[in-house]
Amino acid sequence: MTLALVTGGAGFIGSRVVATLAEAGWDVRVLDIAGGGEALRDADGAGSDTTGVEIMRGDVRGRAACDAAMAGVTLVLHQAAKVGLGVDVQDMPDYADVNATGTATLLAAMASAGVRSLVLASSMVVYGEGAYTCPEHGPVATPTRREEDLAAGRFDPTCPSCGGALEPDLVTEDARLDPRNAYAASKVAQEHLAQSWAIATGSTTIALRYHNVYGPGLPRDTPYAGVAAIFCSSLARGEAPTVYEDGRQRRDFVHVRDVAAANLAAADRVLAGEPGRLRTYNIGSGTPRTVGDMAAALAAALGGPDPVVTGHYRLGDVRHVTASSARAADELSWRARVGFEEGIRELAAELVTR
Numbered sequence: 001m002t003l004a005l006v007t008g009g010a011g012f013i014g015s016r017v018v019a020t021l022a023e024a025g026w027d028v029r030v031l032d033i034a035g036g037g038e039a040l041r042d043a044d045g046a047g048s049d050t051t052g053v054e055i056m057r058g059d060v061r062g063r064a065a066c067d068a069a070m071a072g073v074t075l076v077l078h079q080a081a082k083v084g085l086g087v088d089v090q091d092m093p094d095y096a097d098v099n100a101t102g103t104a105t106l107l108a109a110m111a112s113a114g115v116r117s118l119v120l121a122s123s124m125v126v127y128g129e130g131a132y133t134c135p136e137h138g139p140v141a142t143p144t145r146r147e148e149d150l151a152a153g154r155f156d157p158t159c160p161s162c163g164g165a166l167e168p169d170l171v172t173e174d175a176r177l178d179p180r181n182a183y184a185a186s187k188v189a190q191e192h193l194a195q196s197w198a199i200a201t202g203s204t205t206i207a208l209r210y211h212n213v214y215g216p217g218l219p220r221d222t223p224y225a226g227v228a229a230i231f232c233s234s235l236a237r238g239e240a241p242t243v244y245e246d247g248r249q250r251r252d253f254v255h256v257r258d259v260a261a262a263n264l265a266a267a268d269r270v271l272a273g274e275p276g277r278l279r280t281y282n283i284g285s286g287t288p289r290t291v292g293d294m295a296a297a298l299a300a301a302l303g304g305p306d307p308v309v310t311g312h313y314r315l316g317d318v319r320h321v322t323a324s325s326a327r328a329a330d331e332l333s334w335r336a337r338v339g340f341e342e343g344i345r346e347l348a349a350e351l352v353t354r
Contacts, residue, residue, distance in 0.1 A: 003027045004267060005073045005115075007060050007106065008080030009053075010034040012217050013121065013210070013259055017077055020260040021267070022053055029054040031069040032080070060102035066109035075117040075271060076110060077263055078103065081190075084226065085181055085316060092182045099186035100193065107197040116203040116275070119266045120194050123187045124171070124211045124252070124282070128178030130321035132166040134159040140166065144180060150313040155245045157319055168250055168288075170324035173209070173280045181316035195278040204273035206266045208259075211284035211323045214294075215256030215343060216350035227291055228253065231298050231307075232351055240305035247292025247309045250320040252284035255338035255346075259283055265332040284323030285336040297340070301348035 004021055008014040009030030021028050030053060058065025060080045082098040103120075110118065129142045142157040149155075159166055179185040194205045214228040220236060231241035262283045273279065295307035328334045338346075 002074045002271070003029060003072050004075045004077060005029045005031060005069055006077045006079060007031045008078075011079060012219055013213060013256055014079035015217065016215075016256050016260040017079060017263045018053055020264050021077075024264055026267075029056060029069065029073065031056050031058050031060065031065065033057070033059045060106045061097065063105055063109060066106050067112065070109055070113035070115055073113065073115050075119070075267055076106070076115060077119040077121075077267060078106060079121045081121065082183070082186075084183060085314060086183055089182070095182040095186040096189075099183075100189040103190045103193050107193060110203075111197065111201050116201060117270045117273070118194060118197075118203065118205045119263055119270055120190060120205060120207040122191055122207040122209045122280070123184070124209050124284070124321055124323060125181070125184035126177045126179055126188050126191065126209060127171050127175050127321055128180045128184065129157060129318045130250075131169040131171040131175060132157065132320075133169055134162065134164055134166055136164060137161045139169075141176065141178070142166070145319065147315060150245075150315075153246070153311060155249075155313070155319055168320035168322065170322055171282070172324045173282055173327055180318060191278065191280070198278055199276050202275040204270050204275055205278040206270045206273065207278060207280045208262055208266055208283045209280060209323075210259055211252035211254050211282065211321075213256050213259050214253055215338075215347055217256065218347065227251070228294055228298065228347075231295050232347070235298060235302045235304040236351065238304070241295040241299060241307045242312075243292055243295050243307050243309045244312050244314065244317070245319075246311065247290060247295065247307070249291045250288045250322050251291060251294075252287070252322045253289055253294060253340065253343075254283060254285045254336055255343040258285070258336040258338050261337070262328065262332065262334050265328075265334040269332055279331075281328040281332060282323040282325045283328060283334075284325050285340070286323065286325050287340065288322040289340060297344045298348065301344050302351065
């Protein structure tokens, strides 16, 4: 049997990846800073059977822990990371340490152990803003939004050539990387490190650029959570979810079960992939929704107060970013299966039992 190592396997996404691999018949080992089988079971909101999964407590920044975890491993699925937009620039060292240094340490241990296959959890944040088209100038790269525009309620980016309105489009994997916060920069660094490792060792890497992941087990009560989790935290306290800007920011919300299935498909593919290269895939539902849509759907499902649109904004956040997952469909035979309404019902049902 092939032994897969899942870093961060007790986390929200990692625990579902572990369960999906185990259910598919893989031998699985987890390396997680939380450690303990109970942490894995608590993290996996679906209550999946992870009996027989080997649990190792350790930090990917520690070379000894990474070396110990490599024994007998054929494939690594690297999910461990510090996530979220962050609170302020004081978070920068942590993002660099956990995400960049941690990945570099893991890759060095893989090279020493002769492990040549990696599935990397990346993110749509590497793109910065998504894809836009100007009616006059065609596809355009948008500059960072100016604080004076945001403060005045002008949230949508405009054409850098004519100042006209832009139409958001689906972003593809060939789009330029344009990280606009510390988390995004650290995810770009992970991809570049993985590419360097693949070239130097003749290894194969797949990077899955997750879009906005939601579903059972979604973390709550942390400023580093995604927007769906922040809404859930407010509703759990009986408060109205607060929506920044005008609520019309477009995102692609993809269910954690679909993300885990993408990791399974990538694991099969990477073992037979072309050495010395990194291949990237968007992992999204393919159906754009607004942040306001998510807030309203969760409030309705949980019987909570209606969302409040505040007009507030965060520097470093982006306006619209939605995915084209056509490459994943063509090359990994993967498509999102969980519809938005079904996913919201499932999340709401799990939240009321916590």
